[in-house]
Amino acid sequence: MASAGATSSEHDLLDLDDELSVEARTTRDAVCAYATTELGPRIADWYERGTLPRDVAKELGALGLFGMQLNGYGCPGLSADAYGVTCRELEAVDSGLRSLVSVQGCLAMFAIHRYGSEDQRRAWLPAMATGEALGCFGLTEPEAGSDPGSMRTFARRDGADWVLSGTKTWINNGAIADVAVIWARADDGILGFLVPTDAPGFTAREITRKLSLRASNTATIVLDDVRVPSPALLPGARGLKCVLSCLNEARFGIVWGVVGAARSCYTSALDYVGSREQFGRPLASYQLSQRKLADMAIAVTHAGMTALRLTALKQAGRLTPVRISLGKLANARSAIEVARIARGMLGANGVTLDYPVMRHMANLEAVLTVEGTEEVHTLTIGHAVTGLSAFR
Structure with a gap:
């Protein structure tokens, strides 16, 4: 194994x-x-x-x-x-x-x-x-995934307090967090709040029956007139630009992370075909196997190069949103393709939990979507290269 x-x-x-x-x-x-x-x-x-x-x-x-x-x-x-x-x-x-x-x-x-x-x-x-306290990030809503500007969660002033109402969904760590960063629309724009998860009116229900990212906690959060004092407002968090800056930090981690998932699938396939014999020879000795292994090695290497380049840009203060979109989209696509090839090379064994490949493949289906879908990142890149926005 x-x-x-x-x-x-x-x-x-x-x-x-x-x-x-x-x-x-x-x-x-x-x-x-x-x-x-x-x-x-x-x-x-x-x-x-x-x-x-x-x-x-x-x-x-x-x-x-x-x-x-x-x-x-x-x-x-x-x-x-x-x-x-x-x-x-x-x-x-x-x-x-x-x-x-x-x-x-x-x-x-x-x-x-x-x-x-x-x-x-x-x-x-x-x-x-x-790790004594855990946090979550309440942005996505049932009717506002890729379009956070359409969020319906609302924050209204009530004396010295704020009252939050709305629903957030697909929130990682949502049911185990001690504090939630909640983004809400107010009369003067989108604001961020720190909401203790034990606040009256705050409920989190774990999302079950997932077929991807199963080794994680994902929840739907309901804010039923949750009252928080004025100091719960994040003073610098105003507007979608602040939301997107947080997302870009997370996307940078995905650019690197999927290289690890792809590498794991590649090395699993390499180990498997090197030890598995068919027709009197190791599977690794066949031309089709070596073609697939070469393709996977190239994909993992290119994804690693992309991660390193974006890191250099980040450390130089030159990592722009479109560059992050390019890296997240390209590396996630490459990783899931490596996983699919590896799964095929392992045959029926590839669909079991005795090997990591199918688990990675299922996880990467979600990774393609989280922190920006394929479509959103594609149109972000398209906007950059044409100067024309296709979002609206």
Whole structure:
């Protein structure tokens, strides 16, 4: 049986990891060791049962993976490539693990760090960095997925308080979070709020019967006249631009993460055809097998190159939304194609949880959609190259 996602330099055909900083390589080795030995052996069971134990968050927090790219308040302020390889090594095991780190650090914590008050940062970020407290990001609604500007959740003033009403859905960590970053429409535009999940009128119902991202918690949140005091307002969070800045942080993690999922599928197929014999020869010796392996190796390598280039742009302050759209769309497409090829190479064994391939393939179907659908990223790129918007 192939491993759940161990890394190996022999599969890095262009030695791309040579471009990583020393900090990123140290982080890579620590995360890979933990993910392979502690998470890999348990992930198939969690996926099958449709759960991710809450204790995993504390383990990830103890490693310093929550908000690792942020500075202060218990966050280590590591480099962009260190965060990237963390996403890669976690998603090599399962997309749900990368999603947990992404939602916590790049959506909830980033929103508080970037747009919150000093009191809000001190109240939440240290506990979130350790995994003692979990956050979620309440943006998507039943009737407003790719069009957040059409959100119906409303915030109205009532004396010194705000009262929030509406529904959010497909919210990762929603049913296990301690605090929710809720985006709502008000008379003066879209605002962000910090809402404790034990507030009266706040309910979260876990979404079950999922066939993708099963090793994660996803929920529908209902805000039934939830009353919060004025200090719950994120003072710097006004307008869709703030929402999209958070999403772009998470998309950057996906650009790296799917490289890990693709690598896991590729190495699983390589191991399998190298040991499986048909017609008296290893499957790996046949031309069609080698063509497929070569195609997968190229796809994984190109996705890794894209992740590195976007990282360099990010560290130089030149990572624009359209560049993130290009990377997320291209790498997610490449990863799911690698997963599909690998699944076929494993034959019937490829659809079992004894191998990670089908699990990755199902997860990547959701990853294609989250943080911007294929269509949205395609039209973002189309707008950039033509100068003409096709959204309206």
